[in-house]
Amino acid sequence: MIRRVIQIEEDKCNGCGACAKACHEGAIGMVNGKAKLMRDDYCDGLGDCLPACPMDAIHFIEREAEAYDEAAVLKNKEEKAKAERSRLRQWPVQIKLLPVHAPFYEGANLLIAADCTAYAYAKFHDEFLKNRVVLVGCPKLDSTDYAVKLAEIIRQNAVQSITVVRMEVPCCGGLEMAAKRALEASGKRLPWQVITVGTDGTIRE
Structure with a gap:
């Protein structure tokens, strides 16, 4: 026409x-x-x-x-x-503020993410946060051992899987190691993956 x-x-x-x-x-x-x-x-x-x-x-x-x-x-x-829209499913999100036991953990896929990843990776909500419960922290800024609390969260709740999203910078290695030690300490065997985001906002293979 x-x-x-x-x-x-x-x-x-x-x-x-x-x-x-x-x-x-x-x-x-x-x-x-x-x-x-x-x-x-x-x-x-x-x-x-x-x-x-x-x-x-x-x-x-x-x-x-x-x-x-x-x-x-x-x-x-x-x-x-x-x-x-936001994919956030729960509040709070900071590891040091999160309770050890909460209904939102039941049957959840945990996303343990470094603070900077949500800013560095443009599709963070859709690719990482969607259908996951997020636990956020920065081992360089927080003077606490995440492994202890993370282990209790994994041990006390019916968690289904763990995804760690970290930056490529060395300090983020502390978050990955804390998550690994927490899973070992929990005594559970769960699906586990680590995704590394570059400082240019791309995923590192």
Whole structure:
């Protein structure tokens, strides 16, 4: 069908992203530092993005385009909102503040994470925190032996698995060792893994 949709002049676009933020339907995305109309059926033709552009790079045109799909736009908004929500399942999160026994430990997969990992790794919530109970600490800043408390948490609760997420820096080795000693001291044999995050925010193999 022929209808009114936006057109973005790439050579004028300065990559500020203001239009993408102004588009309530999610029709505009940023690709290689430039704004781009991602889907015709998300563009309602009302042009909330036009006044947001400081470079006058967006205009209306009449052309062949898919009809505006309000149902698809609403579904996309719901999926984005769901993806952006916090995956945190309990409070507190700091190892030194957590109780030894609590209902949220029962049947839980424990995530023992260094403080810095949540800041260094962009997908921390979705890839690490989702469906796990998190215990956070920094062996360099906390003057305590995590192993003792962690051992009691593992021993006294029906924990299913342990994942340690640490930074590649040497001080994080203390967190990994504390978790390892805690598991040994608990007398249990559980699935166990260690994931190391680099200071550049990537996972180290």
